[in-house]
Amino acid sequence: xxxxxxxxxxxxxxxxxxxxxxxxxxxxxxxxxxxxxxxxxxxxxxxxxxxxxxxxxxxxxxxxxxxxxxxxxxxxxxxxxxxxxxxxxxxxxxxxxxxxxxxxxxxxxxxxxxxxxxxxxxxxxxxxxxxxxxxxxxxxxxxxxxxxxxxxxxxxxxxxxxxxxxxxxxxxxxxxxxxxxxxxxxxxxxxxxxxxxxxxxxxxxxxxxxxxxxxxxxxx
Ligand code: DC
Numbered sequence: 001x002x003x004x005x006x007x008x009x010x011x012x013x014x015x016x017x018x019x020x021x022x023x024x025x026x027x028x029x030x031x032x033x034x035x036x037x038x039x040x041x042x043x044x045x046x047x048x049x050x051x052x053x054x055x056x057x058x059x060x061x062x063x064x065x066x067x068x069x070x071x072x073x074x075x076x077x078x079x080x081x082x083x084x085x086x087x088x089x090x091x092x093x094x095x096x097x098x099x100x101x102x103x104x105x106x107x108x109x110x111x112x113x114x115x116x117x118x119x120x121x122x123x124x125x126x127x128x129x130x131x132x133x134x135x136x137x138x139x140x141x142x143x144x145x146x147x148x149x150x151x152x153x154x155x156x157x158x159x160x161x162x163x164x165x166x167x168x169x170x171x172x173x174x175x176x177x178x179x180x181x182x183x184x185x186x187x188x189x190x191x192x193x194x195x196x197x198x199x200x201x202x203x204x205x206x207x208x209x210x211x212x213x214x215x216x217x218x219x220x
Contacts, residue, residue: 003215026075
């Protein structure tokens with residue numbers, strides 16, 4: 001049996017996981033599967049169609065009608081309804097509701113199925129529970145952390161925000177909500193990487209070295 005070609009990247013907002021996951025996908029020529037996009041797309045669809053973020057069954061029904069796939073880009077990335085993810089998935093409106101939507105077990109079960117389908121042929125899969133729940137057999141699991149100050153700075157830069165205090169408050173609010181409704185599940189065999197004092201290139205270099213060691217078949 002061929003081994004699963006999945007690299008799981010988990011971590012909090014602003015830990016650098018998206019930057020690393022995309023960089024690794026490019027370096028390894030594997031699809032980049034950002035599972036946060038799926039939770040955000042469901043949240044936006046719920047807001048647009050008036051589905052209550054507290055109604056797990058209605059959300060699951062909505063989720064079962066959403067189509068997720070991978071693009072033809074290099075590296076391939078998640079598509080929602082056959083199109084690139086809309087910038088509105090990153091809006092404050094979605095940000096404020098996404099952890100509520102993500103807490104329902106019915107929703108998570110469908111997400112897990114969809115994420116397995118997208119990642120199983122091979123990919124760098126980014127999220128919160130990828131190494132622990134979605135792909136517990138992934139040969140490489142990285143769990144990214146960073147100091148709160150670094151995470152706020154990165155978030156502000158990413159969003160082009162004018163007021164870092166606003167970003168800090170929003171990040172703390174979401175951290176608190178995620179921790180309450182949706183605690184991270186770290187896989188016991190995940191390698192924890194603190195990215196606070198590392199540059200993007202440094203982090204990528206460390207990650208590539210780990211993958212090279214554990215998945216030499218990708219470099220053959
Ligand atoms: O990584 P992100 O900020 O785009 O994630 C958005 C939200 O989705 C976050 O609040 C938690 C949730 N999420 C999750 O519960 N499980 C995942 N695998 C990915 C995201």
